[in-house]
Amino acid sequence: MSGKERREQLIQISRTLFAEKGFDGTSVEEIAATANVSKPVVYEHFGGKEGVYAVVVDREMQKLLAMVTEALSASHSLIKLERAALALLAYVEENSEGFRILVRDSHAASGTGTFASLINDIASQVEDVMVDEFAGRGYDPKLAPMYAQMLVGMVALTGQWWLDVRRPPREEVAAHLVNLAWNGLVGLDPRPRLTASSRGMEQRRAPLPPRPTDKELREMGKAREREAKEQEKAREREAKEQEKLARDQEKARLREQRELEKAREREFREQERLFKEQEKVREREAKEQEKVREREAKEQEKVREREAKEQEKIRMREAKAAEREAVRQTGDTDRPGEGREKIESSE
Incomplete structure (x- = not known):
């Protein structure tokens, strides 16, 4: 999730929690837990609960003010009044969580103001319309x-009432x-006065409590x-706790990083040892194969x-046999001549 997406997620989660529990009832821990992140992530994006609350309130005020301002752009005063009332009720109906946040007692950290300041902004626009109407009448x-x-x-008060009853x-x-x-404005008395009986009640009202003394x-x-x-x-204690939490998380991150580095180093050494063992095995196998080849060569x-x-x-046997055969054949050839000589000599 990108930083922009994470920020928007935190805003939407905070909006729901603020609408349900209010500013004081919502904590940074709850926002972080709902978003499945750590507290420092919330502080990184908004600086704290006050920061995210200010963003939520500002968004809702701008949204409602834009809707009412657009409604007041009509030409006729009656149409302006109708559209402004419809715009407020439409916002209440379609943005119930946002309206609940606005009508609560806004926290001072909201920055852009409270619901009362928003009403003042809208009233200032209505005032411009009414000045013209008053001048004309x-x-x-x-x-x-x-x-x-x-x-x-x-x-506005009607909208607050309608928020619950609908x-x-x-x-x-x-x-x-x-x-x-509108009908009240049509029959408006330019110089209204209280009745005599009501003025008498005002005079008989109990005196105001005494002003506090200097003491x-x-x-x-x-x-x-x-x-x-x-x-x-x-606030200082909370800031210190946040700093301590951030330091503890940083220490934990560093420890985890060191453990990972040690694990990688052990793994590297183990791989190196295995490589050396394999190299030795290959050398022994090569020597054994060389010896086998030498033995085979000697045997061959x-x-x-x-x-x-x-x-x-x-x-040699064949030569001797051939020699004997030659001698034998030679002997056979010589013996017939000798016989003839013997015969001739005997004659």
């Missing part, structure tokens, strides 16, 4: 920011939202400082010598 344009917050807040259907909820908002303020300041120090210590030489001697004996 004779209302005070300075009140447009307040009405924009009211309108967007109403839609009824009635999305289009019907949007229609009711637009009905309340109490100092105590609260010290308490906040102590809390900040404790949080800083906790002896055989040839014996054959030569036998042939020599045969030739």
Whole structure:
């Protein structure tokens, strides 16, 4: 898996965990375990839980803001309101995990802000629309920011409620939202006032609690400082633990590397020993074969010598036999003449 693919995998896993358990309920260990990686991999890509949370929140805010901004590009104000309500409800329905992350109490590490800041961004766009509407209807344009917050807040809170109940259907909820908002805007009183009875209740309201004394303020300041120090210590401890874990993993990696090198060295020596043994065996076999060839050559030489001697004996016997035969034949030839001489002498 490439670095880009691993980063995207970690973002998607973190998104699911943050939606299910929230920022505080999710740990780096859980993110790493779900992704089947070690904790240093998460730190390498995001620097910690805060980093990946910031990426997740930023993505969801940009996605929702883009959908609402596109809806507000319509020409007629009623169409803008309808499409904006539909866009928010569509985001809630299609990106439930992302919306759950946004509506939680966002952590300070989210970087780009909280759901409230997102609502402010949307309200600022609605404000531009309402300024024109107020100016055309004779209302005070300075009140447009307040009405924009009211309108967007109403839609956002309805979206939070609909996230869990999911009824009635999305289009019907949007229609009711637009009905309340649009018809309320149509009959808007340019100078609204509370009734006399309500103003009387406001006057009879219990007095506000007394302002804290300087001593109490100092105590609260010290308490906040102590809390900040404790949080800083906790972050330092976590950082030290992360460093220790990284060192331990590096040591383990080095040990494993050394063991592998030793194993490769042992394997090389064993192969070298086997090669030498095989070389010795080949040398012994070559010597044995040479001895066998020498013995065979000697045996063949002896055989040839014996054959030569036998042939020599045969030739000698044949020569003697031929000589005797020649002598015999010579003797037979000489004896008839001698007889005639004897006969003639006797006569």
